Amino acid sequence: MTIEARAREFDLADPLAAARALFRLPDGVIYLDGNSLGALPRATPQVLARVVEEEWGEGLIGSWNRAGWFDMAARVGAKIAPLIGAAPQEVIACDSTSINLFKLIAAALQLRPGRKVILSEPGNFPTDLYMISGLEAQGLARRRLAAPERLAEALDGDVALLLLTHVHYKTGAVHDMAALTKAAHAAGALVLWDLSHSAGALPVDLNAAGADFAVGCGYKYLCGGPGAPAYAFVSARHLPRLSQPLTGWFGHEAPFAFVDDYAPAPGIARLLAGTPPILGLAALEVGVDLIASLGVARLYAKAQALSQFFLECLEALGVELELASPADAAARGSHLAFRHREAHAICQALIARGVIGDFRDPDVLRLGFAPAYLSFADMAAAARHLAEVLARGEWQRPEFRRRAAVT
Structure with missing residues (x-):
């Protein structure tokens, strides 16, 4: 079974799937930076x-x-x-x-x-x-x-x-x-x-x-x-x-x-x-x-499931990155950190593909799993994007290797 097929099964069984409609998110964006700035609730404006x-x-x-x-x-x-x-x-x-x-x-x-x-x-x-x-x-x-x-x-x-x-x-x-x-x-x-x-x-x-x-x-x-x-x-x-x-x-x-x-x-x-x-x-x-x-306990359970599935997707796609977060889901919050000497460039390459995470000095790619508006399909797609960025060496492009004050 492909990671996309598994994601569809998980999303169909997700009791919080409908919550995504309560937030405004741009089309074509997988937002993995809600641990830095949460998405806009539709009711706020x-x-x-x-x-x-x-x-x-x-x-x-x-x-x-x-x-x-x-x-x-x-x-x-x-x-x-x-x-x-x-x-x-x-x-x-x-x-x-x-x-x-x-x-x-x-x-x-x-x-x-x-x-x-x-x-x-x-x-x-x-x-x-x-x-x-x-x-x-x-x-x-x-x-x-x-x-x-x-x-x-x-x-x-x-x-x-x-x-x-x-x-x-x-x-x-x-x-x-x-x-x-x-x-x-x-x-x-x-x-x-x-x-x-x-x-x-x-x-x-x-x-x-x-x-x-x-x-x-x-x-x-x-x-x-x-x-x-x-x-x-x-x-x-x-x-x-x-x-x-x-x-x-x-x-x-x-x-x-x-x-x-x-x-x-x-x-x-x-x-x-x-x-x-x-x-x-x-x-x-x-x-x-x-x-x-939505309930914090339900949100936490989904966040742990999302992050674990994301790790499984990376493994299925043959992606090898050093996990800087605890391997045990119970010992971590709702984001994952990966170490790579070119973490900044990788982050920028992902953003160019519509996968928004963030970078933390000196070498951490940080991906947040805000469960209220993320799906398992997002996890499969984000993992595939990351695999392609690494396999194709997209992070080596000069525009991705330049540092900016804000990423």
Whole structure:
């Protein structure tokens, strides 16, 4: 049986096959970069048009109350909460992942006086490490890095916070959230999880793991659009004592009292800083509602099946590439990474064929399997394209070997 025939059988049995129609995708494109920017939900343009034309255009400033803008950050956060195993009052949608990291790293340092070390791993997503370095430059923190297998033993009485990305942005490897959180707590440290490659892609249960803090972006598997607002989680046990450094007016207990002195809002609202981006939140809410309606457990099961089938297709076509992701599907998220010295050129050659993946320095071809809008037929076709790019040496063309700032 050909890989195409197998794909047809899988697609006929796929309970999520109809979900593809809920997204807008260009004809002739196999989109394997939803782990970097999710596809556009078909409902988003209509929702944004309504917010712009009716709520902003007609309601003007009155829409802060009549259209619920004022409570939008909390409302969208509460919808994200069940996707990550949190209570509604523990999550708020605001700012960017980087800004939320800064807020929560600083908050953790205040909750652990006398400790300054922030522990992470080399090769973590750059902004996570950069935010530690920024606080280090101010004399507020010290950065310590340890290999994944050495993290537990690197936890000592100096560590205030363990900061890790749950699903590694490059390899897709998944950390054991519960075990590492337990180890950190045993050492008296707090834990901050970056869920940017987790939320909407695989089941996450922050409260079951005993997590302290978490952040994540809204533009990958949650399909909130480019630059979508991020979100932040704070365990309810920490909220009464939480103090964050970006004390903007929306995080005040009475923002419209316009007093000179800051007093934090009760609960998760104290993580707000400036005025929430209403258009961005409106788009994010569409994506969150859609992913929630499809069910994360079903999406995860399909993503694992898609990635496994893709590997089987490569094997059937005689493609030999070094897999940089865990071979065990249960140990990885919803993307695969392959190492090749010409990964950038191969990526560009695939894009020219309508197969959109991405490249990560120095040598990683990264292919994402966003299950809401990908099919098994896409996997068979993408594998065949990759096989032909390699067999025909298409990656050697000069235009594919030139590096650009954005791929």
